[in-house]
Amino acid sequence: MTLIVNDSIVEDIKNTLPKSRRKLAPTVSALSTPTAPPPPSPRSDRIQHLGMDSNFVEVPLPMDKLSLSSHESDIGCERNQMFIVLLSAGSFNPPTYMHLRMFELAKDALEAQGYVVIGGYMSPANDAYKKMDLLPAIHRVQLCELACRSSSFVMVDPWEAKQSSYQRTLTVLSRIQGSLCHGGSIKKESLKVLLLCGSDLLESFVIPGVWLVDQVSTICRDFGIVCIRREGKDIENIIASNEILQQHKSNIFSVDEIVPNQISSTKVRECIRRGLSVKYLTPDEVIDYIKVHKLFISDC
Numbered sequence: 001m002t003l004i005v006n007d008s009i010v011e012d013i014k015n016t017l018p019k020s021r022r023k024l025a026p027t028v029s030a031l032s033t034p035t036a037p038p039p040p041s042p043r044s045d046r047i048q049h050l051g052m053d054s055n056f057v058e059v060p061l062p063m064d065k066l067s068l069s070s071h072e073s074d075i076g077c078e079r080n081q082m083f084i085v086l087l088s089a090g091s092f093n094p095p096t097y098m099h100l101r102m103f104e105l106a107k108d109a110l111e112a113q114g115y116v117v118i119g120g121y122m123s124p125a126n127d128a129y130k131k132m133d134l135l136p137a138i139h140r141v142q143l144c145e146l147a148c149r150s151s152s153f154v155m156v157d158p159w160e161a162k163q164s165s166y167q168r169t170l171t172v173l174s175r176i177q178g179s180l181c182h183g184g185s186i187k188k189e190s191l192k193v194l195l196l197c198g199s200d201l202l203e204s205f206v207i208p209g210v211w212l213v214d215q216v217s218t219i220c221r222d223f224g225i226v227c228i229r230r231e232g233k234d235i236e237n238i239i240a241s242n243e244i245l246q247q248h249k250s251n252i253f254s255v256d257e258i259v260p261n262q263i264s265s266t267k268v269r270e271c272i273r274r275g276l277s278v279k280y281l282t283p284d285e286v287i288d289y290i291k292v293h294k295l296f297i298s299d300c
């Protein structure tokens with residue numbers, strides 16, 4: 001794993017993105033359509049990060065697979081050891097083996113640098129994300145639960161999916177950090193909650209209007225990013241193209257795929273629509289659920 005950098009905003013990157021990503025709900029243009037989620041006001045964002053908004057649906061953070069007791073956390077502090085929790089935010093429409101592989105790749109790479117990865121979360125996007133063909137969140141949460149059954153450390157955080165409105169990723173990162181540190185079970189100074197993503201998501205950071213610039217800064221500075229190279233995308237160039245990413249390059253971990261893997265949810269959906277097998281692209285439990293509920297057969 002190498003640490004890398006970035007520089008200015010590249011407008012035409014938008015056109016190089018997959019079609020589906022150009023339809024991201026929180027873009028400026030999408031926000032003017034009736035189906036797009038309203039942009040959270042700066043005030044509501046601030047309150048959300050503090051975890052004080054009484055309009056939130058309360059959902060406890062699952063911790064059953066976390067490999068850390070408070071005692072170990074204290075030891076970690078003494079040894080100056082940093083514990084890592086990974087958050088993967090996405091549509092997971094449906095989850096694939098590549099989504100699960102990302103956690104393994106990130107864990108290996110971070111542990112090779114001396115970090116201790118104590119857990120990971122998949123957070124399926126809220127229905128208000130309105131990405132093309134998005135299944136209702138209730139199914140995507142269930143599919144993620146089934147997908148990560150075989151993992152010893154990956155869990156599903158259904159909080160984002162259960163809220164009544166779109167939730168930005170910074171809010172989800174803050175909620176996870178807050179839940180883990182609440183009551184002092186894990187010391188804030190020995191915990192890093194990192195956003196786990198593919199290079200296409202990192203690329204979306206530099207597209208004007210998709211993310212809030214201040215929030216990109218906060219994510220990079222106060223949290224950090226582990227980015228898995230996807231389909232040959234040059235992570236170094238993405239970082240070099242944006243001032244904020246460049247400024248926080250030491251907090252952005254770039255991970256190479258050992259075994260190139262181009263599985264995507266789009267391709268899985270296409271296969272299902274065409275009546276083709278998706279075995280070995282996603283876990284059998286996911287396939288069974290899709291069959292029972294007759295999902296992805298026609299456009300949502």
Ligand SMILES: Nc1ncnc2c1ncn2[C@@H]1O[C@H](COP(=O)(O)OP(=O)(O)OP(=O)(O)O)[C@@H](O)[C@H]1O
Pocket residue numbers: 020021088089090091092093098099102196197198199200201228229230231261262263264265266267
């Ligand atoms: N093959 C892959 N390599 C690297 N990152 C990936 C891969 N597939 C998904 N990801 C990452 O997983 C996260 C969640 O992705 P998402 O749910 O959109 O999956 P997707 O396969 O890209 O979906 P879709 O095809 O519907 O756009 C994103 O950060 C994305 O970059």
Ligand SMILES: O=C(O)c1ccc[n+]([C@@H]2O[C@H](COP(=O)([O-])O)[C@@H](O)[C@H]2O)c1
Pocket residue numbers: 021024026089090091092124125126129131167168169170201204210211212215
């Ligand atoms: O927080 C934001 O401003 C923000 C802007 C764009 C995308 N995201 C999140 O990034 C994820 C992208 O998912 P996907 O399926 O489009 O790759 C999804 O969880 C979105 O909620 C988040």
